Amino acid sequence: MNTISRRPLRAAVAAAAAVLMAGLLAGCAPDAQPDATSQPAVSVPSDAASGSASPSDDASSSAGAETFSYAGRTGATALELLLEEDPSAEVTGEGENAFVTAIGGRAADDSKKEFWSLSVDGEPAQVGAGTLETEDGQEITWTIETY
Template sequence: MKTAPRRTAPRLLALLPALALTTGFVAGCSEGGSSDGASPSVSASVEATGQVAENVGKFSYEGEDGKTALELLQEKDPGAQVQGEGEQAYVTAIRGREADPATEFWGLYVDDEMAQVGAGALETKDGQTITWKLEEIQQ
């Protein structure tokens, strides 16, 4: 009985460009060369991504006398998305991260305490820390 010839070589050759790209990407993610010639750690890249993802859900800035939390948010993040205006404004996205209206919202905090009014009505003061946190809606 005759068996079909194996076609391993073409498959292997097809994988070489992907392997080269992956190796180049991992090497490019390191923050400098290693003097011992060791390969960079992939886990360092994953940890950096985790840090970026963590920061997407929180955004802080300092309060300023005479300015609302909404005015300052729009200065610090011109791309922030808001529905409504003034005291009726509702923040839907910060730093490109849109809250899922079915499960999330951007909560407003002043010095680590949840604000009792909306961003358009909250007059800030010098020295206050204004923080927005992406939070889950409690059902």
């Protein structure tokens, strides 16, 4: 009988992904800071069919990176704001265990080892989207990354 729990392995994989994400995002600071009334910004490859999408101007550590940004709001979590800005976003789990799998119709591709990473004012988030309390004036950004 196998009594080994998979939870420690999942935690180790999540921690490794977070460390990798931090390294990948180190050079991805945005060019301009939006104000609290700004609209969300989506950046996808130019062959996308969405009218609100445009090619990314950011210097990214991965070619063709896709991003989704919006302003923070005091008292709201990054996850709450994401779901307000993009009701079609897909999430597995809830609260502190929430994991974003798709934004703007763009799903992270497990076969390509992709994931949606979260940053605040250009810095990798230290907690998950369901736990991250945002503040007015912050820029919340989601970017497709690989591990």
